[in-house]
Amino acid sequence: xxxxxxxxxxxxxxxxxxxxxxxxxxxxxxxxxxxxxxxxxxxxxxxxxxxxxxxxxxxxxxxxxxxxxxxxxxxxxxxxxxxxxxxxxxxxxxxxxxxxxxxxxxxxxxxxxxxxxxxxxxxxxxxxxxxxxxxxxxxxxxxxxxxxxxxxxxxxxxxxxxxxxxxxxxxxxxxxxxxxxxxxxxxxxxxxxxxxxxxxxxxxxxxxxxxxxxxxxxxxxxxxxxxxxxxxxxxxxxxxxxxxxxxxxxxxxxxxxxxxxxxxxxxxxxxxxxxxxxxxxxxxxxxxxxxxxxxxxxxxxxxxxxxxxxxxxxxxxxxxxxxxxxxxxxxxxxxxxxxxxxxxxxxxxxxxxxxxxxxxxxxxxxxxxxxxxxxxxxxxxxxxxxxxxxxxxxxxxxxxxxxxxxxxxxxxxxxxxxxxxxxxxxxxxxxxxxxxxxxxxxxxxxxxxxxxxxxxxxxxxxxxxxxxxxxxxxxxxxxxxxxxxxxxxxxxxxxxxxxxxxxxxxxxxxxxxxxxxxxxxxxxxxxxxxxxxxxxxxxxxxxxxxxxxxxxxxxxxxxxxxxxxxxxxxxxxxxxxxxxxxxxxxxxxxxxxxxxxxxxxxxxxxxxxxxxxxxxxxxxxxxxxxxxxxxxxxxxxxxxxxxxxxxxxxxxxxxxxxxxxxxxxxxxxxxxxxxxxxxxxxxxxxxxxxxxxxxxxxxxxxxxxxxxxxxxxxxxxxxxxxxxxxxxxxxxxxxxxxxxxxxxxxxxxxxxxxxxxxxxxxxxxxxxxxxxxxxxxxxxxxxxxxxxxxxxxxxxxxxxxxxxxxxxxxxxxxxxxxxxxxxxxxxxxxxxxxxxxxxxxxxxxxxxxxxxxxxxxxxxxxxxxxxxxxxxxxxxxxxxxxxxxxxxxxxxx
RNA sequence: GGGAGCAUAGCUCAGCUGGUUCAGAGCAUCUGCCUUACAAGCAGAGGGUCACAGGUUCGAAUCCUGUUGCUCCCA
Numbered sequence: 001x002x003x004x005x006x007x008x009x010x011x012x013x014x015x016x017x018x019x020x021x022x023x024x025x026x027x028x029x030x031x032x033x034x035x036x037x038x039x040x041x042x043x044x045x046x047x048x049x050x051x052x053x054x055x056x057x058x059x060x061x062x063x064x065x066x067x068x069x070x071x072x073x074x075x076x077x078x079x080x081x082x083x084x085x086x087x088x089x090x091x092x093x094x095x096x097x098x099x100x101x102x103x104x105x106x107x108x109x110x111x112x113x114x115x116x117x118x119x120x121x122x123x124x125x126x127x128x129x130x131x132x133x134x135x136x137x138x139x140x141x142x143x144x145x146x147x148x149x150x151x152x153x154x155x156x157x158x159x160x161x162x163x164x165x166x167x168x169x170x171x172x173x174x175x176x177x178x179x180x181x182x183x184x185x186x187x188x189x190x191x192x193x194x195x196x197x198x199x200x201x202x203x204x205x206x207x208x209x210x211x212x213x214x215x216x217x218x219x220x221x222x223x224x225x226x227x228x229x230x231x232x233x234x235x236x237x238x239x240x241x242x243x244x245x246x247x248x249x250x251x252x253x254x255x256x257x258x259x260x261x262x263x264x265x266x267x268x269x270x271x272x273x274x275x276x277x278x279x280x281x282x283x284x285x286x287x288x289x290x291x292x293x294x295x296x297x298x299x300x301x302x303x304x305x306x307x308x309x310x311x312x313x314x315x316x317x318x319x320x321x322x323x324x325x326x327x328x329x330x331x332x333x334x335x336x337x338x339x340x341x342x343x344x345x346x347x348x349x350x351x352x353x354x355x356x357x358x359x360x361x362x363x364x365x366x367x368x369x370x371x372x373x374x375x376x377x378x379x380x381x382x383x384x385x386x387x388x389x390x391x392x393x394x395x396x397x398x399x400x401x402x403x404x405x406x407x408x409x410x411x412x413x414x415x416x417x418x419x420x421x422x423x424x425x426x427x428x429x430x431x432x433x434x435x436x437x438x439x440x441x442x443x444x445x446x447x448x449x450x451x452x453x454x455x456x457x458x459x460x461x462x463x464x465x466x467x468x469x470x471x472x473x474x475x476x477x478x479x480x481x482x483x484x485x486x487x488x489x490x491x492x493x494x495x496x497x498x499x500x501x502x503x504x505x506x507x508x509x510x511x512x513x514x515x516x517x518x519x520x521x522x523x524x525x526x527x528x529x530x531x532x533x534x535x536x537x538x539x540x541x542x543x544x545x546x547x548x549x550x551x552x553x554x555x556x557x558x559x560x561x562x563x564x565x566x567x568x569x570x571x572x573x574x575x576x577x578x579x580x581x582x583x584x585x586x587x588x589x590x591x592x593x594x595x596x597x598x599x600x601x602x603x604x605x606x607x608x609x610x611x612x613x614x615x616x617x618x619x620x621x622x623x624x625x626x627x628x629x630x631x632x633x634x635x636x637x638x639x640x641x642x643x644x645x646x647x648x649x650x651x652x653x654x655x656x657x658x659x660x661x662x663x664x665x666x667x668x669x670x671x672x673x674x675x676x677x678x679x680x681x682x683x684x685x686x687x688x689x690x691x692x693x694x695x696x697x698x699x700x701x702x703x704x705x706x707x708x709x710x711x712x713x714x715x716x717x718x719x720x721x722x723x724x725x726x727x728x729x730x731x732x733x734x735x736x737x738x739x740x741x742x743x744x745x746x747x748x749x750x751x752x753x754x755x756x757x758x759x760x761x762x763x764x765x766x767x768x769x770x771x772x773x774x775x776x777x778x779x780x781x782x783x784x785x786x787x788x789x790x791x792x793x794x795x796x797x798x799x800x801x802x803x804x805x806x807x808x809x810x811x812x813x814x815x816x817x818x819x820x821x822x823x824x825x826x827x828x829x830x831x832x833x834x835x836x837x838x839x840x841x842x843x844x845x846x847x848x849x850x851x852x853x854x855x856x857x858x859x860x861x862x863x864x865x866x867x868x869x870x871x872x873x874x875x876x877x878x879x880x881x882x883x884x885x886x887x888x889x890x891x892x893x
Numbered sequence: 894g895g896g897a898g899c900a901u902a903g904c905u906c907a908g909c910u911g912g913u914u915c916a917g918a919g920c921a922u923c924u925g926c927c928u929u930a931c932a933a934g935c936a937g938a939g940g941g942u943c944a945c946a947g948g949u950u951c952g953a954a955u956c957c958u959g960u961u962g963c964u965c966c967c968a
Contacts, residue, residue: 006933190968353968401897402966409967505965540904542964573919576906579898580964584905590920593933600931607930647907650919665930672929679929746914753937759925760937766928794928852912857951862912869913876913 003606003714007599009563009592012710017130019709025068025727026135028075030494036067037075037498039477039528040136041507042144045080045118046087049128051537051545051583052504054555055575058568059534060502061134062645065702067499068135069731075495076135077480079142080123084422084469085179085359091117091421107420114421131556133564133705135727142480144472145422152484153423153472154439156518161437163521165375166415168427168435172292173369173414174355177313177327178362181418182371184468185411186510188355188364197350198232198335199281201225201343202241202258205266222252225269226345228280230352231290232338233330235260236319238267239294239303240286245271247282261343262334263320270301292366305368311418313365327365372425372465374413383407383516386526392516393530395643399505406509415468422466429461436460474514477501477527484522501528504536532643535580542582558588565704566592572649572703594653595707598700601661602711605693608670609678610686618685620784621667624745625692627738628659634734636699652699660696663749665689667788690716695732747778747814748785754811755793758820762809766794773799773808775817777879782816806890815879828891835888842881849874 020026028035038060043053060076068074091114092102102110126141142149160166173182201224227241238260243250253269260267274297275284288298289307298305308319313327321337322330338344355364384407386392387400394400416425428444429435434451438444441460448455478484483492497519503512512531519527537545537552545552558567562585569591575581632655639648668689670681694717697708705727712726751774759766772795774782782789786798801819804810808819809831852858852870859867 398898405896405967508966536965574905579906582905584920586920587905589933596933597931600934602930604930642909644907647918650907653919661931662935669930674929756936757938761924763925766926766936852952855951858912859951861951866912873913 003603005603007563007595007707007710009565009595009706010560013131013133013564013706016706016709017133020135020725020727021138023723023725025725026076026137027139028073028137030490031073033071033073035075035495035499036064036072037077037495038064038500038502039077039480039498040079041501041503041511042079042081042142042473042476043125044083044086045122045125045143046083046090047080047125049125049132049555051552051555052534053125053129054132054558054567055534055537055571055581056502056504057129057132057134058571059532059575059645060500061132061568061705062572062702063500063502064135065705065727066640066731068727069698069701069729071730074135075137075140077140077142078126078129078134078136078138079140079144079476079480080126081144081469081473082118082422084417084419084466085176085181085183087114087118088419088421089179089360110420128556131559131564132568135705140480142476144469144476148482148485149472149475149479150423152475152479152482153467154426155484156475156522157423157426157467157471158437158439160374160521165378165521166372166437167375168370168372170368170370171373171412171414172295172366173371174357175311175365175367175369176357176360176362177309177311177365178360179357179419180311182367182369182414182416183357183359183364184414184470187358189358190353191356192351193354195230195350195352195354196335197228197230197280197348198338199226199228199345199347200232200235200261200338201345202227202261204253205257205259225250225253225258225283226281227283227285228348229285230350231287231331232334233315233322233327234287234290234308235285235334236263236265236315236321237287237289237306237308238265238285239288239298239306240268240270240301242270242272242275242284242286242297242301243282244273244275244277246273247275247277249282261341262337270303272297272300289368290366295366295368307368309365309367313362371414371416372427372463372467374415374471376410376412379517379521380407380410380513382520383513386516386520392526392528395530395532399508399533402505403508403513407513413468415471416463416465417468418464419466422469423472425463425465425467427463429463430455431459435463470510470514473511474518475522477515478518478522487523496523497526498528499530501531502534503531505533506536508533530643535575537583538580540582540584545583553585558585562588562592563595563706565595565707569594569649569703572645575646594657595704597657597661598696598704598707598711601656601665602693602714604665604669605689606714606716607679608681608686608689609676610683611680612683614670614680614682616668616670616682616685617787618668618682618688620741621664621788622685622688623738624741625659625664626688626735627742628664629655629692629695629732630735630737631742632659633699633732634737637734649703652703656696656700660692664692666792697726698729698731701726701729744780744785747780747816748782748789751811751813751816751818752789752793754813754818755795755820758809758811758822762822764822769794769796771796771799771821773801773805773819773821775801775804775819777815777817777883780814780816804886804890810887812880812883815876815883817883832888832891835884835891839881839884839888842877842884846874846877846881849877 040060041056064074064076094117095102095113157166174185174188176183203224225241241258243253254271256269257266258269259265275282286294286297286303288295288303288305290309306318308315309327310316315322315325315327315330317323322333325333335344357364384404387394387403394403426439427435427437428441430448436444436447438447441457441462444460445455445457448460475484477496477498478492481492481495482489483496501512515527519525539545539551543549543551562570567588570588573587573590574583632651635651636648639651668685670679673679697712701708709726713720755770755772772789772793776782782798789795789798804817805819805821808821810817810819849870853874
């Protein structure tokens with residue numbers, strides 16, 4: 001079997017993914033092995049793969065593949081969430097296109113359309129993940145609205161309600177007029193916007209006969225008071241004007257009433273220290289229905305709540321004017337009307353913060369509404385403990401503070417959504433207005449009959465609302481193993497708590513915190529040991545990748561261009577743990593170049609044929625690489641234990657490219673032989689090389705699963721059983737490291753580089769052989785390395801001398817002196833200059849070391865090994881200096 | 894306004910409890926090479942006052958204080 005000149009990733013990816021699926025390598029069932037579990041952060045069922053997913057899932061796949069190769073029972077559970085607001089909006093839009101209005105449908109009809117939609121378009125993202133190579137156990141794929149998953153959600157609701165942790169009440173909530181639903185505090189994003197501040201004057205009712213000449217726009221006009229507001233369209237909902245009792249400008253207003261312009265409704269002037277005297281005019285319009293602070297103010301002063309807005313954000317008849325107009329259109333129109341009425345004093349530019357719905361981007365409307373809430377204090381307390389005491393580790397640790405702050409200041413969670421797509425709240429209302437909470441209508445009836453035995457099922461009306469999607473995803477690590485409905489089943493007992501969760505920091509509160517709460521509440525157990533928080537994928541200008549900016553490459557295009565392996569490597573190369581990553585396609589290019597390098601290295605080895613008759617001793621090279629390999633394994637292991645995936649990858653990259661390809665293969669590579677189909681090499685070298693290659697494939701597999709699997713099955717590794725795949729191979733264990741050899745080889749490689757450098761600077765071809773002599777000052781036995789040096793540096797002979805060779809080009813490696821006799825004249829002046837520079841550096845270096853050693857406080861305070869090190873540095877520098885000076889002397893003659 | 898974090902080579906980042914190899918890696922750049930695995934490559938080289946200013950220390954990229962600039966979270 002020969003190997004193609006270039007690798008065809010698309011073909012291999014298709015082939016091996018299917019093979020892994022067919023052989024059930026991703027499948028996990030509980031057994032006697034130690035489990036290693038990851039639950040996927042379920043992407044939105046309507047979603048398509050973006051760069052954030054690529055990063056996130058590459059990391060998960062690397063972790064899960066590594067665990068599999070370490071003999072763990074690796075289980076990665078995939079799935080999607082139902083994203084109630086986003087999905088419902090999509091379905092509503094689709095229906096609209098078909099001329100169907102949601103309000104003409106029953107709940108059941110709507111859900112039928114929604115499920116059709118989901119079955120047709122939902123879960124595309126999971127198919128896309130397969131292209132990336134994600135080794136999820138697809139048999140376990142879950143959707144948060146699956147029947148069993150929904151049942152778990154209802155169970156959890158009933159449980160929390162029973163515990164008194166869920167209650168119903170009227171609160172000021174965040175209303176999304178576009179999604180026509182409430183959203184939680186966490187789903188409101190603050191944004192700074194430039195708005196106008198409108199100064200509007202209200203006529204004071206009981207002060208009359210003012211001097212007409214008095215300036216109209218003075219805020220101290222006693223006939224009027226002037227308020228400043230960014231929301232003039234809400235004046236019709238005003239319940240009072242509030243001033244600070246200490247504000248001396250307005251003492252004349254105490255106890256007065258004023259008229260709202262345009263509608264002339266009379267409202268009182270109230271006093272409260274809440275009002276900031278130096279913002280605006282110091283007069284605050286109080287609109288309890290449309291502002292949280294105003295609502296609280298209104299509560300203190302027993303003000304009426306006048307809600308002038310419809311659910312879609314348009315004005316209702318209570319507004320009296322502009323009825324039916326959208327709030328923003330109304331704002332523009334009312335400004336004109338106020339102006340015409342002479343009530344608009346002025347407008348000013350003003351930067352203020354507004355809340356925007358994370359789901360629909362609509363400006364959030366504070367709205368007073370009856371909703372279901374989850375008490376957070378009780379749930380947050382233990383959930384905070386898990387993180388503070390290190391039971392659940394956040395990586396990087398800096399997020400602990402953020403987490404703590406949120407958990408300590410959390411407010412009750414509004415869990416009702418005025419939607420149909422989701423789990424309907426299991427609360428049933430009775431004709432009396434009372435309600436019962438139960439898992440099913442039948443159970444609810446039983447509850448109801450405890451209140452009044454005469455109730456029938458027709459007396460029960462279920463709450464219309466559904467639960468927040470996060471309420472169901474909070475159960476994810478438990479419910480995917482059916483641990484809510486069956487808390488003692490073998491699966492949950494085996495897989496839970498899961499090991500690692502990989503997710504974005506922005507989701508820390510929405511999701512991570514709620515999973516910890518649910519885990520504690522239902523199982524008194526954490527849901528996972530470690531939470532690895534990835535950064536945000538940004539473009540190279542540092543902008544967050546987003547659809548609207550159009551700065552995000554399509555992941556599928558990237559994979560088509562650079563191969564899935566290339567993109568995986570590219571993602572990891574630029575992803576420092578926990579920091580944002582500045583993505584650049586260049587990294588994927590580097591990833592695919594790496595794949596190419598491996599392919600070509602393989603081609604080289606593939607072209608060899610073991611031959612017993614060949615005499616070659618590569619034992620030094622072999623032992624050296626074995627040691628380097630083990631060193632790299634140690635490094636990789638350390639990096640992984642700290643979730644430094646990027647560095648673990650780089651260590652592997654350098655091991656393969658620099659140590660294996662550039663050094664080892666060049667050392668053992670047989671000289672080119674003509675007239676043979678395959679290059680003959682001694683059996684020992686061949687076997688060692690093949691075995692190294694196999695180990696390298698294992699090490700690389702988690703990052704580059706496809707390429708490694710493809711090569712793994714080549715015949716040079718012998719016949720493979722059909723289940724003997726790289727994906728389930730066991731990672732090599734760390735063996736012995738000959739540090740002396742590695743250290744010496746380092747000096748040898750320096751010497752080789754110097755010889756090449758001499759060739760380069762003298763314009764000599766690498767093909768031209770050169771003689772090299774060494775004056776050994778160290779303990780290195782160069783005889784041992786002479787074959788390697790000769791081979792790689794293209795040296796005719798390695799000689800040993802006791803004296804410097806006059807007129808030869810020279811250099812120092814370690815503390816040993818090397819001489820290359822050239823047939824060309826060397827530039828004495830340039831050489832002198834180089835040596836002078838070297839001498840200068842060494843003298844300076846020596847001076848600083850001497851100064852240190854001469855300092856008594858250093859010698860007495862520093863650790864002995866540090867002092868010893870300084871002495872060694874001194875000795876080394878002195879030795880080098882001596883060589884340089886001798887060379888200089890030689891040149892002078 | 895409150896809190897957190899960051900600032901090291903042109904770019905992206907390492908640099909752990911101060912002390913060898915403390916100023917590093919990858920990419921990019923420059924020079925020379927189509928050298929029988931690889932030009933998606935090979936061989937070499939250059940490049941940084943570790944944001945700024947103080948302090949602690951025998952010794953600071955590393956610890957402390959302040960300044961500046963950026964990012965994120967919360968209100």
